[in-house]
Structure formats: C-alpha cells, structure tokens
Amino acid sequence: MAVLVDPTGGVQEIRRRMAPRGGRSLRGARVGLVDNGKRNADVFLRALGDLLRERYGVREVVLRRKPHFAVPVPPELVEELGTQCDFVIPGVGD
Amino acid sequence: MADGILFEERGIPAAAVITDAFRRTADAMARTQGLEGYPYVAIPHPISSLSPEELRVRAEQALPEVVRLLQEEVAG
Numbered sequence: 001m002a003v004l005v006d007p008t009g010g011v012q013e014i015r016r017r018m019a020p021r022g023g024r025s026l027r028g029a030r031v032g033l034v035d036n037g038k039r040n041a042d043v044f045l046r047a048l049g050d051l052l053r054e055r056y057g058v059r060e061v062v063l064r065r066k067p068h069f070a071v072p073v074p075p076e077l078v079e080e081l082g083t084q085c086d087f088v089i090p091g092v093g094d
Numbered sequence: 095m096a097d098g099i100l101f102e103e104r105g106i107p108a109a110a111v112i113t114d115a116f117r118r119t120a121d122a123m124a125r126t127q128g129l130e131g132y133p134y135v136a137i138p139h140p141i142s143s144l145s146p147e148e149l150r151v152r153a154e155q156a157l158p159e160v161v162r163l164l165q166e167e168v169a170g
Contacts, residue, residue, distance in 0.1 A: 014128035019102045021167045032106075034097055039142040040149060044111075047146075047153035048160065056161060066097070073097045082104040087164045090097035091111030094142050 024086055027057035031089065032081035034073055035065040038093025045091060069093065095123040099132060109163035111156060113139035135159045 031052055033045040042063065049061035062084060066073050073090070081088055098110035112120050114136040124132035137156050141149060 016099055016103050016128040018129065018132070019105045019107045021107050021165055024107065024165065026161065026164065036097075040144060041141075043146055044137075044141055044149045044153055047150045048111075048156065051153055051157050052161075055157070073100055078100050078104060082101060082106050085106060088098070088101045088106050088108045089111060089160060089164075090101070090108060092113060092137070092141065094113060094115070094140050 026052065026087070028059045029086040030060045030062065030084060031058050031087045032085035033061055033063045034077070034081070034088060034090040035063060036069040036091065036093060037065055037067075038069050041092050045089065048089065095120045095132065095134060096127050098134065099124065099127045099129050102129070102132075107164050109160045110134040111160065112136055113141060115139035133163055135163060 031049065033049055035042045035045055042065065045063060049058075049063065052058040053061065062081065064077055064081065066077060095110050095112070098108035101108040110120070112134055116139075117136055120134055124130055135156050137152050141152060144152065
C-alpha cells in the first residue's frame with residue numbers, strides 16, 4: 001500500500017543547553033580530546049593536553065579520533081568520553 | 095561545534111577549537127544544532143602546514159580561552 005508523506009513537513013526546532021560549569025576544577029580532572037582527523041589536529045590537541053597537565057593539574061588526557069571529520073562524533077564515543085571524562089575538547093583543522 | 099554540543103547535552107563541559115577560517119560554518123552549525131551563540135575557541139588558520147613547535151605555540155595561545163570556556167558559566 002502506498003504511503004503518502006507530506007514533503008512540506010516543517011522544521012522541528014531543537015533547543016539545547018550547555019552543560020553547567022559551576023565549580024568543576026581542572027585539577028585532578030580527566031579531559032577528553034576529540035581529534036577530527038584533519039592533519040595536525042592530533043599534534044595540536046596533544047600539545048594542549050600537555051599544557052593542561054603541566055599548568056592546571058589535569059590528571060589525565062584521553063585522545064580519541066573520530067571516524068571522519070564530516071560526521072558527528074558517534075554515540076559510542078560520546079558515551080565513552082562522557083562516562084570517563086570531566087571535560088572534552090573537540091578540534092581542529094585545516 | 096556539533097561535537098561540542100553533543101557533549102554539552104550529555105552534561106560534559108566542552109571547549110570546541112576551530113581555525114578562524116571556519117567561523118561562519120561554526121556559527122551556522124551552532125544555530126542548526128539548537129545552541130545559537132555557542133562559544134568556541136578560534137585559532138589562526140591554517141594548522142595543517144605547521145611544525146610541532148609551531149603547534150605548541152598555537153596551543154599555548156589557545157590555552158587561556160580553552161580553560162575559560164571549560165570553567166566559566168555561560169548564559170544560554
């Protein structure tokens with residue numbers, strides 16, 4: 001049976017919020033770095049991670065590369081870093 | 095940008111870093127993702143041609159803003 005779909009559908013507006021910051025310290029924190037796969041993104045992020053450890057007492061940085069720069073971070077990586085990390089830094093290119 | 099917003103929504107503060115050639119794209123993406131005005135750190139474009147030493151300098155320059163965005167409460 002044919003199903004008719006209204007192509008004019010309308011755009012559903014999404015509203016999102018930022019995570020609350022209040023009071024979370026970088027000292028002792030775990031920070032996730034998400035490499036978007038563009039050239040030198042990993043080198044830049046590692047340098048940033050080193051600085052966060054040296055100067056802000058970050059305990060650990062976790063570097064992960066997403067499968068392709070043009071697609072969002074896959075849900076399993078959001079879940080992994082979201083569970084393990086206190087902060088996340090996605091970046092960067094070209 | 096979209097990635098940062100995904101983590102924000104999960105309750106994890108994020109500081110997205112882009113190169114400044116992508117400002118317009120980043121602003122548009124934030125709007126599309128339902129978080130207009132989402133702040134990010136823009137470093138000079140490009141980085142793909144830089145040496146590790148030059149990238150360390152870029153990281154040093156970006157550091158204060160990255161820290162600010164991770165820790166400072168932002169309206170929105």
